[in-house]
Amino acid sequence: xxxxxKLPWPGTLKLRTRAARAEAESFEQQLADxxxxxxxxxxxxxxxxxxxxxxxxxxxxxxxLLTRLEGVAETAYASGLAPQQDVLQAxxxxxxxxxxxxxxxxxxRTVQAGINSLLNQDPDTGLPEPAGIAESVTLPAYAELxxxxxxxxxxxxxxxxxxxxxxxxxxxxxxxxxxxxxVMAGYNSLMDMPAKRLTVGVAINIPFGGNHRGxxxxxxxxxxxxxxxxxxxxxxxxxxxxxSW
Numbered sequence: 001x002x003x004x005x006k007l008p009w010p011g012t013l014k015l016r017t018r019a020a021r022a023e024a025e026s027f028e029q030q031l032a033d034x035x036x037x038x039x040x041x042x043x044x045x046x047x048x049x050x051x052x053x054x055x056x057x058x059x060x061x062x063x064x065l066l067t068r069l070e071g072v073a074e075t076a077y078a079s080g081l082a083p084q085q086d087v088l089q090a091x092x093x094x095x096x097x098x099x100x101x102x103x104x105x106x107x108x109r110t111v112q113a114g115i116n117s118l119l120n121q122d123p124d125t126g127l128p129e130p131a132g133i134a135e136s137v138t139l140p141a142y143a144e145l146x147x148x149x150x151x152x153x154x155x156x157x158x159x160x161x162x163x164x165x166x167x168x169x170x171x172x173x174x175x176x177x178x179x180x181x182x183v184m185a186g187y188n189s190l191m192d193m194p195a196k197r198l199t200v201g202v203a204i205n206i207p208f209g210g211n212h213r214g215x216x217x218x219x220x221x222x223x224x225x226x227x228x229x230x231x232x233x234x235x236x237x238x239x240x241x242x243x244s245w
Contacts, residue, residue: 004184004203009175015168022165029158036154038118045114050130052108059104063097066090142245149241150234159233163226166219173219177212180205 070090076082113123139145150156182203189197 003186004182007181007183009178012172012175015172015175019165019168019172022161022168025161026158026165029154029161032154033158042118045111045118046130047133048107048111049115049127050133052104052111053129056101056104056108059097059101063094063101066094066097070094139245145245146238146241149237153237155233156230156237159226159230163223163230166223166226170216170219170223173212173216176215177207179207 070087073082073086073090077084077087112125112127115127116123116125119125140148182205184199184201184203186199187197188199
C-alpha cells in the first residue's frame with residue numbers, strides 16, 4: 001500500500017482556480033450575448049411585423065382612393081372634360097399598388113416564418129396582428145453610449161474573461177517547466193523486518209526536452225489569439241455603434 005501527493009509550486013493552485021473562474025465567466029457572457037442577440041432579433045422582427053401590417057392598411061386605403069379617382073377620370077373622359085391620359089395614369093397607379101400589395105404579403109409571410117422560428121413553431125403557424133409599437137426613447141450622448149457599450153457588451157466581457165484565463169494558463173505552463181516534487185509514503189507488510197515496512201520518500205521530476213517549451217509556445221499563441229479576437233470584437237462593436245448612431 002502506497003500513498004503519494006504532488007507538491008505544487010506556490011501560486012499554482014491560485015492560478016488554476018482563477019483560470020477556471022475566468023473560463024466559467026467567459027461561458028456565462030457567451031450565454032448573455034446569445035440572449036442579447038435573440039432579444040435584438042425579436043425586436044427587429046416585431047418592428048417589421050408592425051410595419052408590414054400598417055403598410056398593407058395604407059395600400060388598401062390608397063387602392064380604394066385610386067379606384068374612385070379612376071371612375072371620376074373615366075366619367076370626365078367620356079364627357080370630353082379630361083384627356084384619356086388621366087384614366088391610363090390612374091390604372092398604372094392601381095397596377096403599381098397591386099404589385100406593392102403582393103410584395104408586402106410576401107414580406108409578411110417571411111417575417112411570420114422568422115417569428116415562428118424564434119418560437120420554435122411551424123413557419124405557417126398563424127400569429128396575431130401587432131397591438132402596437134413602443135415609443136422611441138431618447139438616446140444618451142454618443143460618448144456615454146460608447147463607454148457603456150465597451151463596459152457592458154457581453155461579447156467583449158466574455159472575450160476579456162477568456163483572455164484572462166489564457167494568461168493564467170500561460171503562467172501555469174511556465175510553472176510546469178519547473179521541477180515537480182512529490183512526497184510518498186508506503187507500508188509493505190511482506191517485509192520481514194518491521195522497521196523496513198514503513199517507507200517515506202520524495203520524488204523529483206526534472207523536465208527535459210522540448211515538450212515543455214512547446215507547451216509554453218502553444219499557451220503563448222493562445223494568448224495572442226485571444227488578444228486579437230478581443231481587439232477585433234471591440235473594433236467591430238465601435239464600427240457598428242458609429243454606423244447605427
